[in-house]
Amino acid sequence: MTENADKNIEGLCVYIRELDSFRLPVGMLSVFYSLGLSFNHGRISYLAKCNPELYERVQEDLVPYFRKMGDISSKGLILFLVIWLCVIPFFSLIVLNVVLKFFGVNEVYGLLLVALICVISFVLLVMWSYMKRKVVAGKEYDYKLKGLVEDLVCYGESFVNENGLNPDKYSLKLKHKDYCGLNYDDKGENSYVGYFRG
Helix, strand or coil: CHHHHHHHHHHHHHHHHHHHHCCCCCCCCHHHHHHHHHCCHHHHHHHHHHCHHHHHHHHHHHHHHHHHHHCCCHHHHHHHHHHHHHHHHHHHHHHHHHHHHHHCCCHHHHHHHHHHHHHHHHHHHHHHHHHHHHHHHHHHHHHHHHHHHHHHHHHHHHHHHHCCCCHHHCEEEECCCCCCCEEEEECCCCCEEEEECC
């Protein structure tokens, strides 16, 4: 039972970290943090298999948040397309002319440079767009997200106690320290390590 209990609580810890990451503040690096958490999705799947009613309830409560994340206003889409189709190519052509004139670079290398600028700027633009939508959704649903995390923490606290697990073994890297049921180590601004109370 201990191995299954370990897997279950580890999945819960990853899930709590993921939900905590949805709350404000959001920075450009949150894209990479979310990507890093996605590599641990197998652990969340184990939690969902062992506790389908808990997982499904939380997922249902997250639907409005994800809908808000997916909302792209027509103004936002137009801005994205204008930047991608007009500003970036214009800037890239200026860079190409400067490189060709002053550095005497071959046209092929110049075009590769333009392609590189376009790809990098597209990735940065997508990250910026994701971050902006995450900020809007996070502001609107912060209270709901905090409540969901606290529900999961409450479940985790009782699970640890019922199964006789060592709560210090299961740490949660969090951006907030306002959840009931956790003890915290302060690691700096918006950086905390939480442990279930035993």
